[in-house]
Amino acid sequence: MTRNALHRSVPVVVGLLALTACGSDIPDGLIAEGSAAPATPYTGPLRAKAPARGEDGRLRGGGAALLALECAARPYEAGAAADEGAGDDGADSAAGALARYAGDGSEEMPVRGYRAEAGRGHRVLYSYDVAGRTRAAVVVAEDRRGWFAETYASCDPSEFRARDRARLPVRVWEDAHGRAVSTAKVVSWRGAEHCDWQDVEFVTLDRGDDGRRRGRQYLRDARGVLADLDGLSSTYAEDVPLPSDAVDTGYRDAGRELWLAPDRSRAYVRDADGTVERWPGTKEQVACQ
Known part of the structure; x- marks a missing residue:
């Protein structure tokens, strides 16, 4: 109807x-x-x-x-x-x-x-x-x-149109063919300034389309703002080798590729120039109050 x-x-x-x-x-x-x-x-x-x-x-x-x-x-x-x-x-x-x-x-x-x-x-x-x-x-x-x-x-x-997606507070990722992927499958955003998290980037996979806080979350924390957070699967690291058993999610964002450890505990993000960063996974969804 x-x-x-x-x-x-x-x-x-x-x-x-x-x-x-x-x-x-x-x-x-x-x-x-x-x-x-x-x-x-x-x-x-x-x-x-x-x-x-x-x-x-x-x-x-x-x-x-x-x-x-x-x-x-x-x-x-x-x-x-x-x-x-x-x-x-x-x-x-x-x-x-x-x-x-x-x-x-x-x-x-x-x-x-x-x-x-x-x-x-x-x-x-x-x-x-x-x-x-x-x-x-x-x-x-x-x-x-x-x-x-x-x-x-x-x-x-x-x-939304690509030019309008680029203006949003969240990042909409694309698949390997350049098609926008639903935020229920993958989405990323910067942390809130009032918590001094503006330099931290979060990415969540498979959060579903019902708005509930779930799914697997990873974070890029180059300044170590959340380094003491309980439940991190590892530390953040830059310029690391991409593990041979890492799994390509197929998700892309402005030349970046999102890969996962086989057990999904960590994410690896490879830039267009080949540099790889390790992003730790979180035990629970992290939110600024």
């Missing part, structure tokens, strides 16, 4: 792009210029009871934004936007609210390439489309204070 199968009688507001994309505070590229209307425009509700789909904690609160998605796989993330219900004044326009939300960078969402797909009353749906299908959505709403982002939802970041 398509996303609109139950809502075909609801009209779509025409001309939203022209009405909501003006203003000096709108970053270049936030609104896709000259984007064609989708083959099947979203005609569902712009306000929906949360959670809109299932009981998954990562998707709770996504409401109408979640309903608008057309993912190739399971939706990745959804919820109420951070500034919804905030005490300060809202933006002067729907596009201004989208710009404020996208500029915050707190979610793993695209920061450009949206278009106004539907509008009704005091709400506008902005969609980020790839190959004619909605991979991310933000619903903005107007109240007496102005316009605010209300709900958001996205597909897995591997479904």
